[in-house]
Amino acid sequence: MSLHDSDCSPDSGIRIVRRSALFLPLALGAACVGARIARAEADDDVEPPCADVFSELSRDEFAAHWRSTGRRLSSAALAHDEIYAAQLAAWIARIPLDQLPRLDVGDRMPVSGLLAGPSWFPSPCIVVEFQMQPGAVLRPHNHPPQVVVTLALEGECEVRHYEVGADAPPCTVIDGTQFDVRETKRALLTPGRTTSLTRTRDGIHGFVAGESGATLLDFTCATTDDIETFSYLDIDPSPIGTSRDRHRARWIGKE
Ligand SMILES: [Fe+2]
Numbered sequence: 001m002s003l004h005d006s007d008c009s010p011d012s013g014i015r016i017v018r019r020s021a022l023f024l025p026l027a028l029g030a031a032c033v034g035a036r037i038a039r040a041e042a043d044d045d046v047e048p049p050c051a052d053v054f055s056e057l058s059r060d061e062f063a064a065h066w067r068s069t070g071r072r073l074s075s076a077a078l079a080h081d082e083i084y085a086a087q088l089a090a091w092i093a094r095i096p097l098d099q100l101p102r103l104d105v106g107d108r109m110p111v112s113g114l115l116a117g118p119s120w121f122p123s124p125c126i127v128v129e130f131q132m133q134p135g136a137v138l139r140p141h142n143h144p145p146q147v148v149v150t151l152a153l154e155g156e157c158e159v160r161h162y163e164v165g166a167d168a169p170p171c172t173v174i175d176g177t178q179f180d181v182r183e184t185k186r187a188l189l190t191p192g193r194t195t196s197l198t199r200t201r202d203g204i205h206g207f208v209a210g211e212s213g214a215t216l217l218d219f220t221c222a223t224t225d226d227i228e229t230f231s232y233l234d235i236d237p238s239p240i241g242t243s244r245d246r247h248r249a250r251w252i253g254k255e
Contacts, residue, residue, distance in 0.1 A: 057094040059101075063122040065091050070125040070221040073147065081147050081198035088149045088219060089194045097153060097191065100217065103129035113209070114138065119217070128218040132157060132209035138216075140206030141232045142171055145224040149196040150205070152189035155214035159195050161185035161202035162235070162249075171231035174253045181235060183245040189214070199223065204233060230254065 057065070066088060073084055103119040113136030120127035130138060132155070140162060150159070165180035184202050187195060197203050207216065231251040240246045 053090075055094065056096060057091060059095065059099045062091055062095045062099075066125055066219070066221075067122050070122075073221050074124075074223045076223075078198075078200050081200065084221075085147055085149055085196040085198055089196060092149060092151050092194060092219065093192070100153070101127070103131070105131070110136075112136065125219065125221045128220060129153075130207070130214075130216040130218070132207065132214045132216070134209055134211050134213045136209045136213065138207040139232045140204050140235055142204045142230055143197060143220070144171060144203070144229055145199070145226050146220050146222045147196070147198050148205075148221075149194050149219045150189070150207075151194050151217045151219065152191055153215040153217055154191060155212045156188060156190045156210040157214035157216065158208045158210070159185070159187050159189050160206050161195070161197060162204040162206075162233075162247075163202065164204070164249075165246075168249075169251070171251045172229060174231065174251050176250055178248050178250050180240065181233070181247050181249040183247070189216070 069084060069087060073080070076084070101120040103115070103117050105115050105117070108115060110131070110133055113133035115131040116128060118126055119129040132138065140160070142164075161184045162181040163184050165182065168179035168181075169175075169177050181204065185195065187193075189195060189207075195202075195205070197205055207214070231253055232255075233249045234252050235249040236247050238247070240248060
């Protein structure tokens with residue numbers, strides 16, 4: 001039947017044509033809904049390949065995942081840092097916090113409210129633990145060749161991240177040269193929360209412990225053999241001009 005036919009014979013044609021035009025999308029829609037329902041019912045019967053992404057990881061399972069990925073990081077493109085950091089944070093979320101090795105401080109006493117040291121060596125990666133007394137400050141510093149995911153284990157603290165401006169000299173130049181930094185993240189860390197830095201994003205971090213102190217674990221992986229290059233910064237707390245997040249800063253070395 002054609003539209004021409006319907007024009008010639010309204011009673012026999014045009015209603016059928018119009019009804020067909022309306023019914024077609026309705027019928028297709030109904031078919032799609034039916035197919036979706038059928039697929040959903042079928043999905044219930046099939047185990048998805050990633051069904052275990054929510055399961056707990058043992059310490060050994062976590063270490064195996066992390067070491068395998070960490071070994072590949074040095075040859076990975078910079079853009080892969082984000083995948084690595086996000087994947088590592090996901091694995092950290094799956095290991096019970098009480099399964100993580102802890103720092104043996106022995107008879108060491110805190111210096112400026114801070115005790116720190118390596119607590120786990122799943123080579124080529126390393127975990128460094130920071131025990132911060134109430135109000136203790138871990139000054140802003142960078143990690144040029146490393147990707148770091150920081151986990152809050154106990155207490156709470158504030159973290160701030162910064163990125164250097166294009167005019168910044170290398171962090172090995174400790175000559176008082178000033179440059180711009182931009183605050184890129186400010187957050188509260190409580191047990192189980194993580195924050196991260198990569199070679200291209202949020203590369204400076206600093207922490208201030210809350211009223212009950214804080215314990216942090218840095219899950220660190222170096223992308224080169226250079227694990228010693230870093231520097232603290234002196235950052236002017238007042239923003240530049242009318243800016244809300246840009247500050248003048250200078251590298252001040254490792255002391
Ligand atoms: Fe750090």
